[in-house]
Structure formats: C-alpha cells, structure tokens
Amino acid sequence: MSLKGCNRLLLQTLLNSRPVLNSGRTYGRWSHRKPAKVLLPFEPPSKVGLKKENVIDLDAEVLNKPQDSQAAPKGLKQTIIEEEKVSDITPEKAKDIKAKREDKLKKRKFYLSQLKVFDDNNEIIYEKCKDNDGRISNLLTNLKSKKDRIRTKQVMVEGWRLIVDGLEAKCSLKYVIFSRTDELNNLRPFLPRTGVKFFKVPYKEIELWSDVETPSGIFGVFEMPTQEKIKRLSKPLPLDLICDNIRIPGNLGAILRAAVGAGCDKVLLTKGCVDVWDPKVIRSAAGAHFRLPVNYSIDWEEMPRHLEENTSIFIADSNAQMDDETGDQFDSTQIPVLPYYSVQYPSLNHITLIVGGETEGISEESYRLAASKNGMRLNIPMAKGVDSLNTGMATAIIAFEIRKQLIQAWTKIKLDRQIAQAT
Template identity: 65%
Template sequence: MDIFWPMIFWQHAAICHKSIILFGYKCCRSVEKENIFGVRQQLVITSRQYGRWMHRNPGKVLLPFEETSKVDLKKEKKIIDLDPEILYKSKVKTDKVTETKTVTSEDNSASTLPPEKSKQIKSNRKEKLQKRNFYLSQKKVFDDNHDIIYEKLGENDGRISSLLVKLKSKKERLRSGQTLVEGWRLIVDGLEAKCKLKYLIFSKVEDLNNLRPFLPKTGVSIYKIPYKQIEMWSDVETSPGIFGIFETPTAENIRRFSKPLPLNFICDNIRVPGNLGAILRAAVGVGCDKVLLSKGCVDVWDPKVIRSAAGAHFRLPIHHSIEWSDMPSHLEEDTSIFIADSNTKVDNLDDESDTEYGNVPVLPYYGVEFSSLSHITLILGGETEGISENSYELASSKHGVRLNIPLQKGVDSLNTGMAAAVIAFEIRKQFIQTWAKAKLQKQMGLAT
C-alpha cells in the first residue's frame, strides 16, 4: 500500500553563525504491505513527524498528481551577516547620524540664512538665555511674555531633598519659620490671605496654570520635578502633585475677609490632628476672633492638621503653646467663659471635699442668651484627655458655665470638632438675630 505525501517547502529560516539558510522538509511514504498493523503504526509515526512542522508557514505545496504545476520559488541571494562587531559598528554609526541631525537641525536655520541673519539669530538666542538666567536668579515669576518661569530639575536633586527634609520636622519648621502646604487649593488660600510664598514645586503645568492669577510677580523659586519624586515626599495616598512652601503666618499678619464675632476658642490638650483641624475649620466658618492652643496640643502646622483645616491657618489668628498661667493675658477682660462638657454632673456646693468641677454649673447649649454678652470664650477639650483641671479653675475664677449637648440614649458624646461647631453656630445664630432686629428697628425709626 503506497501512501503519497505532498512535498511541502517550508518558509523557515535557521540562524547560523554568519548566515541565514532557507531549507525545506519532505514527508516520506510508508511501504509495509503485508502487515496491516505495521502500516498503521508507521502511519502514526509519519503523521507525528509531519505535525512537528505544522507551526511553520508553508511557502508552496506540490501535489504528486499535478505534473504540470510549475515550481516558482524565490531563492535568497543575499547573506545577512550577524556578527556582533558589525552590529555594534552600525549602532555607533546610527548614533553619530542622529547627533549630526540634531546639530544640523538646530543650526539649519542659521546655516541656510545669510551670515548676518544667522549671527543675529544666535545673538538673540544667547540674549534670551541670559535674560532667563537673570530672572531665575532674581526669583521673578513671569517673563516678558507673561509666561511662568520655572527651573526643571532631575530626579533626586539635592535642593529638593534638603528643603523637604527640614519641613518634615516640627523643630526645623519652627527654626526656619516655613510651612509646607500640599495641593493647589491650599496654596491659593495662602496666596489670597497675602501670605508670602517662598517655593513652588510641581510636576504638571496644568496645576501651575491654576495658580497663575494669584501668584506674585517676584520672590518665588519655582521647580518642576517628576511626579514620582513628589509622590515619594507626599503624606497622602494620592498626591495632588504640587507643593507650596510659605513663610509661617503669625497671628498679627493674618488677613481677615469679614468682621469676626466676639468669640474665642481655647483648645485644651487636643492631641489628634484631625480633631484640631476640624475645630479650626469650624472656627473660621463661624467667624471666630482667635484660637488659643494650650501647651500640650498637637503641632498646629502639622501636615494632617493643615489638610483637615482646609485653609483655616491662613484666615484665622492662632496662638499656640500657651501656658495656663499666661492664658488670662490673651483673653479680653469682659469675656465670659464656657466649657463644652459632655459630663452633666454637678458638684454639691455644700460639700467642700467634692471640688472636681469647682463651682461651674452645667446648662444645655441652647439655654444661654449669648447675644446679651459682650464677649465669649469657649473651651474645648480633647476626646482622650478630656477637660483639664486648669480649664475648670479658669472657668471658676471667671464665673463660667459648662455647656452640654443633649444626645439620644446610648450616645455618650460627640466628636470634639462637631461639638465645637454645634455650640459655635448657636452663638452665631443668636448674634445675627439680635443684629438683624436692631437693624430693622433702626430702619423703622428712620422711616417714621
């Protein structure tokens, strides 16, 4: 039993040391006739040999019963040399060609032009470069075309690392008098409050354009670095991609946008950055006159406090690290002291031994006519430590009152920032109502 297999020429290349060789493969036929079982066995073997070559693309299939078929196969005339030395030489040549192309492309305009014109172009280019370097040395923000001037830095630049390392430490922040702010919105808050911006570090030009209307004309060093570097120094999971370094504002140079309420906050030993930031945010929203931080509170310029305060640092006078012995000197003489206290216990005044809360009574926060008072000071304690004895002593000496927020059964207390907002906006509501009535009466008196 003769089995005919077509001759198949495979379009395959085997790479040798210095040449590429085209070769083909021809399947054989089996010739066992007597033993049928043997024939089947040989057929399986030949089919497997054929199957090992099926992954290659055939160039031409020659069938045995097509005698008139013309075989027209192309032969490889050229031999491709794969010597590594030749490859290296070709790479060097291409690099030289690209270098010459860049050089010629830069000077193409000058070479094709007359000598006088090309000389003028080179002089203009040199003049622009000198002017740019001068602007950078003078810390100018805009050039003659009102474009923002910045210096592009590479990865791991020493100026950026030395600058940001210092601002991560509380001691270095106090020594240098500088504060790090992350995100263009907080930078805008600082610029609107007329705080002095020293450095601006960004990765995308779009973020820089958001600050264009608020940037000063001089005094800012602007650096562009890769986003990976900013992400490495960032304190958040997804960095906004821009840093601003301000001179730390003081309580004296804060710019106010409206007339404040006669209201002060005293933060008593608040150690959680998020809680202090929430209190500062509520103080700005309600229109506080100032905020006083006792010694032992968390650093007010901590990055977590700055983010949670949402720009309150630039709009509110903040006095920090005050000893309790010096606290009365920061208060107005006619101020009334109130303590936001979740405890409703009242001491027995007849029992002299029970002096935990002194002579400070407790009232619901809506049970006081705040508008009849000339000035108010609200003391807020931390959630972990609570109200200190110093606060009770100060309130007792000023005939103060403890304020309680009634809650549903099963709820012990509110967050410190939330409690501050509830009481402070009740105070604001009463003052606004009183001022509105007085204004209405004045208008009616003028009309009659």
C-alpha cells in the first residue's frame, strides 16, 4: 500500500472514531429544565418545597414468588371483583332489588298521574320524550295559532325569566318543555307543588319551534291570564291606554312594557291591532301580560262601555287631517293641541290616552270619540328635522309625565296632612 493510501485510511479512521456532538439538539433538550433550588453546604437548613418521589421497596419474598401468584392486571382484577360481587347476590337479595325497582316505577307513575312536581327527594319529576313526540307537536302547533290559543285559553312563553314572571304573578302554569335540566334550577323556588307537567325533549326540537335565532332551551305554557287572576304589586294610576291600529308586534310589546312601568290601570286594544298573545309581542313586552289587564278586539261601538265615566281623553298625535265617510274633511280644529307637559293631570278624575300605529296612525273613530268628550291632542316638541318618535317611546314619555305629576301632587297632599296633624 502506498503512502498516500495509508494517509487516507488513517484519516477515515479518525473521522469515524470522533464523537459527533449535536450541540443544538442537546441544548434544546435540556434548556427547559430549571432546578427548584440549589442546596449549598454552607447555607443553613431550610424548608424546601421539593416533590418527594414514592420509592417502591421490592422485598426479596415478592421477587421470589412464582409467576402464577403475581397480581393480575388492573382490568382483569376489576372484572374478577365484579364477578365475585355478582356471585354474592342471593335470590332473596335479587327479589328485593327487583321489588324496590318496581315500587319506584309505580311511585313515579303515580306522581305523574297526580301532576306532582317534586318527588320524595325534592327532585323535579319530568318525562323524557323522544324525537317528534306527537303530544309535544300537537301542543305547540295549537299554541302557534291565534284561533287555537283563544279556544284552548293557553299561551306559550319562551325563556325561564318569562316563566318566573308568570309564576310570581300567580298565573297558572300547565306545561314546561325543556332540553337541559339546568334550566329547571331557575324555576325551582317559584314552582307550585302540583299541577305542572314537565317534558324533556332534544334541543333540536326546541330550535324547530322557537322564533329566535338562539333559543333559550325552555318553553312554558300558561293558562291565559284574566283580569281577575292578574296579581298587582302596586296600586295602579287612574290611567288607561287605548291602542289604535298597532300592527307591529314589537311596538305593541313596547307599549305594554311602558304601561306596566308607568302603572296604568288597563290597556284596550281595538280591532285591527296585532294579536296581543303573539310570541313576538310576549317577548318584547317582557312579562307585562302577567301584570296588566289587557282587553283586545274591541269594536268602537263597544269602546265607551270600557271607559270610565268621568275620564278625560287625550290623543298622542299632532296631525289630524282626514276625510270622513261622507267625503267631508274632518275638522281637526275641534281638538286643540297642547304640549304633553303643559296639562295639569292631577286636576283630572281619570285619564285615557289614545296611541296609534306608525303606519296607519290614529283612526277617525279615535278623533270622533275625543271630540265627543272634549278631548285634546298631545304634542311632543322635538328638534328640527325630526317628524315623529317610535310609538312605544312616545307612549312612555307621556305616560311617565302623567305619573310624575300625579305622584308629586299626592306627595304634597300627604305632607300637608302631616304638617296639619303636627300643628
């Protein structure tokens, strides 16, 4: 072999025997390791929060045991224990278990037949329904129809807050349809002991029947509230509202909400208004249906029977130009226009406020009724360039002005009485 070949062989041998260190890989492997504490010999002893590993002491006897006597795997050991437990059940014990199960089922059926809400453990009793249950479909179909709602005298609300509003107003709850048991915890403090059926359905069934994009997951079916069953939490004001041609559900709901907040006595709906029990009206009214008597589908010939004898009529409108049936223009000058805050409402015995829809406006019958009782029109002064306000907003402005004046007058009378008694 030549000298050149020997040198090449020696170089190759050295390269193969040199350890290859991947510094980047080694650093990345150990750089995330951080010591909890470095113990130095000259430091005083201190409490170090280091984790102690469990040391397994392998006894020589354990190691010398034969293979067959070693512990079985975990899964096999659990199976053996379960088989031993099953083998321990005697025929008498099996009979007792079966009898207890049958007794529990009988008791549950009895509670369901008696419409009991809570069982012996104070848990809500409900029936789990499958997809497309005929009872649920028939019930919700009837509640979606105005004709069937009036026939069955039942209404549906969505969301646990509206159900609680109805229960607080002592309205009769008939059914609760839900998808998650957590929703029932919000109702538990307000539920009666008997008289309510609970049905658990899949959430997709709730989505099918709901009118909102993201359903809350719970429906409540109430008996339609009447004037006698509505529970008031405060004394109402001598104020009534007449809704004339309110066609938009959201507007009617806003009017009812404002009427409850202001403390109106009742609300009268003329024929032509949207159904007061429409799901959109109920949702936008936020529980006002359970706090306020509402009379609906009233003809104008019957309207005077629903009004108080000495009531003063006001129309929330500043434009009254229309033609009557004979072709003669209605004389709007018969009804004067005043700013809503310029009227001294405490001097009146009773007040009736007429509000109209944004599309149809005030009807001719409203103006003629107001003219026959020396009524007035109320105007809300606004900035230039603004023609009108939303019907619900206008109702709230006028109704709360009436409330403010009445409360101020009553407070003054009360203070004068106290001063007279003190002197």
